[in-house]
Amino acid sequence: MSVCTPFNCNGLSKSHCFKNLLTSQFINQFQVTTIPHSVPLPSLHLSESSRCSKKRLKLVTASSATPAVEAPKISFRSKSPKDINVLVVGSTGYIGNFVVKELVRRGFNVIAVARERSGIKGKNSKDETLGLLSGANACFSDVTKLESLEKSIDNLGISVDVVVSCLASRTGGVKDSWLIDYEATKNSLVVGRKFGAAHFVLLSAICVQKPLLEFQRAKLKFEAELIEEAKNDEGFSYSIVRPTAFFKSLAGQVELVKDGKPYVMFGDGKLCACKPISEPDLASFVADCVLSEEMINKILPVGGPGKALTPLEQGEMLFRLAGKEPKFLKVPIQIMDFAIGVLDFLVKIFPSLEDAAEFGKIGRYYAAESMLVYDPETGKYDAENTPSYGNDTLEKFFKRVLEEGMAGQELGEQTIF
Numbered sequence: 001m002s003v004c005t006p007f008n009c010n011g012l013s014k015s016h017c018f019k020n021l022l023t024s025q026f027i028n029q030f031q032v033t034t035i036p037h038s039v040p041l042p043s044l045h046l047s048e049s050s051r052c053s054k055k056r057l058k059l060v061t062a063s064s065a066t067p068a069v070e071a072p073k074i075s076f077r078s079k080s081p082k083d084i085n086v087l088v089v090g091s092t093g094y095i096g097n098f099v100v101k102e103l104v105r106r107g108f109n110v111i112a113v114a115r116e117r118s119g120i121k122g123k124n125s126k127d128e129t130l131g132l133l134s135g136a137n138a139c140f141s142d143v144t145k146l147e148s149l150e151k152s153i154d155n156l157g158i159s160v161d162v163v164v165s166c167l168a169s170r171t172g173g174v175k176d177s178w179l180i181d182y183e184a185t186k187n188s189l190v191v192g193r194k195f196g197a198a199h200f201v202l203l204s205a206i207c208v209q210k211p212l213l214e215f216q217r218a219k220l221k222f223e224a225e226l227i228e229e230a231k232n233d234e235g236f237s238y239s240i241v242r243p244t245a246f247f248k249s250l251a252g253q254v255e256l257v258k259d260g261k262p263y264v265m266f267g268d269g270k271l272c273a274c275k276p277i278s279e280p281d282l283a284s285f286v287a288d289c290v291l292s293e294e295m296i297n298k299i300l301p302v303g304g305p306g307k308a309l310t311p312l313e314q315g316e317m318l319f320r321l322a323g324k325e326p327k328f329l330k331v332p333i334q335i336m337d338f339a340i341g342v343l344d345f346l347v348k349i350f351p352s353l354e355d356a357a358e359f360g361k362i363g364r365y366y367a368a369e370s371m372l373v374y375d376p377e378t379g380k381y382d383a384e385n386t387p388s389y390g391n392d393t394l395e396k397f398f399k400r401v402l403e404e405g406m407a408g409q410e411l412g413e414q415t416i417f
Contacts, residue, residue, distance in 0.1 A: 075198070076161035076162065076198055076199070077291055077293065079161075080107075081106055081107040081108045081109075081291075082107050082108070082109060083109070084108050084109060084161045084162065084290070084291075085108075085109050085111060085158055085159060085160050085161045085162070086103055086108045086109065086110050086111065086160075086161065086162045086163075086164060086290060087111045087113065087153070087160045087162070087163045087164070087188070087192055087197070088100055088103065088110060088111065088112045088113065088136070088163075088164045088165075088166065089113045089143050089163070089164070089165050089166065089167055089184070089185075089188040090143075090165060090166035090167035090168065090203075091112035091113055091114050091133060091136070091166065092112075092114045092115070092129060092132055092133070093166055093167070093168060094246075094248070094279065095166050095168075095203060095246070095279060095282060095283065095286075096166030096167075096203075097132055097133075098279045098280055098282070098283035099164060099166055099203075099283045099286050099287065100112050100132075100133055100135075100136050101135070101283065102280070102283040102284055102286070102287045103136075103164070103287050103290070104134075104135035104136055105135075106287055108290065109137070110135070110136035110137065111136070111137045111139055111153075111156065111158075111160070112133045112136040112137065112138050112139065113139050113140075113141050113143060113149070113152070113188075114129050114132075114133065114138060114139070114140060114141075115129075115140065115141075115142065116129065116140045126140070137156075139152050139153070139156060140152070141153075143167065143184040143187055143188060144179055144180070144183065144184045144187070145187075146187045146190060146191070149187050149188070149191050150190075150191050150194065153191055153195055154195075158195075159195050159196040160192050160195040160196055160197045161196065161197060161198060161199070162197060162198070162199045162200070162201065162290050163188055163189065163192035163197045163199075163200045163201070164200075164201040164203075164286065164289075164290070165185050165188050165189075165200070165201070165202050165203060166203045166286075167180055167181065167184055167185050167188070167203075168180065168181060168203070168205075168215075169181050169215050169218075171355070171359075172213070172214075172215050172358065172359065172362050173214075173354075173355035173358055173359070174214045174354055174355060174358055175355075176355075177213075177214045177215035177217075177218045178214070178218045180218075181215050181218035181219045181222065182218040182219070182221050182222050185202070185222050186222055186225065189222075189225075189226065189229065193229075193236070197236075198235055198236055198237065199236070199237050199238065199239070199290070199296075200226060200229075200236075200237075200238045200239075201238070201239045201241065201286060201289045201290060202222070202223065202226060202238065202239070202240045202241065203241050203243070203286060204219050204223060204240050204241060204242045205219060205242055205243065206242040206243060206244050206301050206303075206371050206372070206373070207365070207366075207369065207371060208220050208223070208242065209242075209373070209374040209376075210369060210374055212361065212365060213358070213361055213362055213365055214358055215362075223240055223299075226238050226240070227240075227297075230297055237296045237297050238296075238297060239289035239292075239295045239296065239297075239298060239300060240298070240299045240300060241282075241285065241286055241289060241300050241302060242299060242300065242301045242302065243277055243282050243285075243301075243302050243303070244274045244275050244276060244277060244301075244302070244303040244304070244371040244372065244386065245274040245275075245276045245277075245371045246276065246277065246278075246279060246282070247276050247277070247278050247279065247304075247392070247394060247397040248279070248406070249276075250274075250276055250314055250394065251397070251398065251401050251406060253315075253318070254318060254398065254401050254402060254406065255405075255406070257315070257318045257319060257322050257324060258322050258324075258402060260324055260327075261327075262327040262328055262329040263315035263318065263319070263326075263327065263328050263329070264328075264329045264331060265311040265312060265315060265328060265329070265330060265331070266311075266330075266331050266332070266333045266336070266367040266368070267330065267331075267332070267333050267368075268312070268330065269310055269311045269312030269313075269315065269328065269330065270310045270311075270312055271310075271311075271333065271367065271368045272310065272311065272366070272367065272368055272369055272370045272371070273308040273309060273310045273370045273371075273372060273381070273383065274303070274308060274309065274370060274371035274372065275303025275304055275306070275307070275308050275309070275371075275372065275383065275386050275388060276303070276304050276309070276394050277302060277303055277304035277389065277390060277392075278304060278390060278392035278397065280390075280392065281304060281389060281390025281391065281392050282302070282389075282390075284389075284390065285300075285302055285389050285390070300387075301373050301386060301387060302387050302388075302389050303371075303372070303386045303387065303388055303389070304388060304389065304390055304392065304393070304394070305388050305389070305390055305391060305392070305393060306388070306393055306394075307383065308370070308372060308383035308386065309394065312328070314394070315328060317394070317395055317398060318398055318402075321395070321398050321399050321402055322402055333364070333367060333368060336360065336363060336364045336367060337364065339360055340357065340360040340361055340364055343356055343357035343360050344357050369381075370383075372386045373385045373386045
């Protein structure tokens with residue numbers, strides 16, 4: 001593994017208000033200065049023969065009135081995976097780390113950008129981070145600073161074929177959402193384009209279909225600019241992946257059920273539904289986007305196998321697997337509406353509570369909104385039209401967690417209500 005050196009050719013630590021009311025169905029990934037669009041440049045790091053050819057071309061052009069004919073550019077998709085440089089940002093995040101492993105398994109030359117102190121609150125040391133990125137070329141940099149990221153990639157002495165962004169705000173707070181979901185993600189596009197990237201794979205979220213939260217607006221703003229970039233350059237393409245809920249985001253009450261406590265849900269437990277997808281299956285789908293021409297310039301909603309599940313059905317599954325008598329605690333959704341109203345009022349007096357109010361809205365959103373394809377014309381979610389992918393089922397995941405626990409399944413830093 002190289003650490004930001006030239007190649008050999010070959011997501012809250014805030015108080016837990018209303019703790020135990022937030023059910024696992026609405027915890028999800030949280031997966032501002034606008035940076036101008038980058039003008040695509042050729043690779044800055046050419047082989048020796050390429051340098052010579054370029055010099056000769058300049059001499060001919062300078063001494064002849066005949067215009068030089070540029071050779072057609074070969075698509076990276078025609079190369080062997082080992083010759084395709086894939087830059088991954090958000091590489092040590094929960095999904096990002098699965099994506100890095102999958103890309104490495106498929107034989108791509110992976111450049112994984114990470115902080116030296118990665119993980120929640122920088123809990124991982126540099127050596128631990130290198131261990132997480134085993135098989136990839138680790139590049140330590142700060143994606144929130146354009147100049148830092150550009151310098152780090154320049155130091156590698158290579159060009160980039162594809163950028164895969166798994167960046168997502170760990171908190172979902174207002175400022176953090178714009179810093180990560182928009183600005184840092186935009187930085188990765190600008191730098192990737194500068195060093196030759198012809199394709200950008202974005203891990204977004206299915207909930208942006210109905211944007212009521214700040215991180216959703218930040219994601220949508222970047223999505224729009226990414227699509228515009230492809231419209232302005234026929235040689236550039238994108239794949240926008242919008243997954244439903246992750247398995248681990250639905251496992252927050254496993255230990256409660258295991259201990260014989262009631263499963264907490266809002267309303268009748270049927271307010272929302274999802275087709276949860278496992279982290280390895282999602283990583284495989286993202287990796288497919290690197291080479292598949294069928295996924296070019298598309299927004300790709302994706303869920304896991306099987307039918308959509310409501311919180312009530314998830315709870316019933318847990319009790320059955322745990323061998324416990326089902327017990328449910330139904331909490332009126334109006335409780336959250338009241339709390340959010342109070343927080344919105346207090347923000348006018350105490351602006352520092354802005355994130356607390358946003359966290360309340362995030363909780364309310366995932367308690368009531370389905371993670372499925374949304375039809376804006378009917379205002380309804382459509383399970384049938386939500387694509388399924390992979391083989392891992394939530395039932396198998398629940399069974400494993402009941403037996404082995406949730407070690408290593410940290411969700412991030414969002415407040416739990």
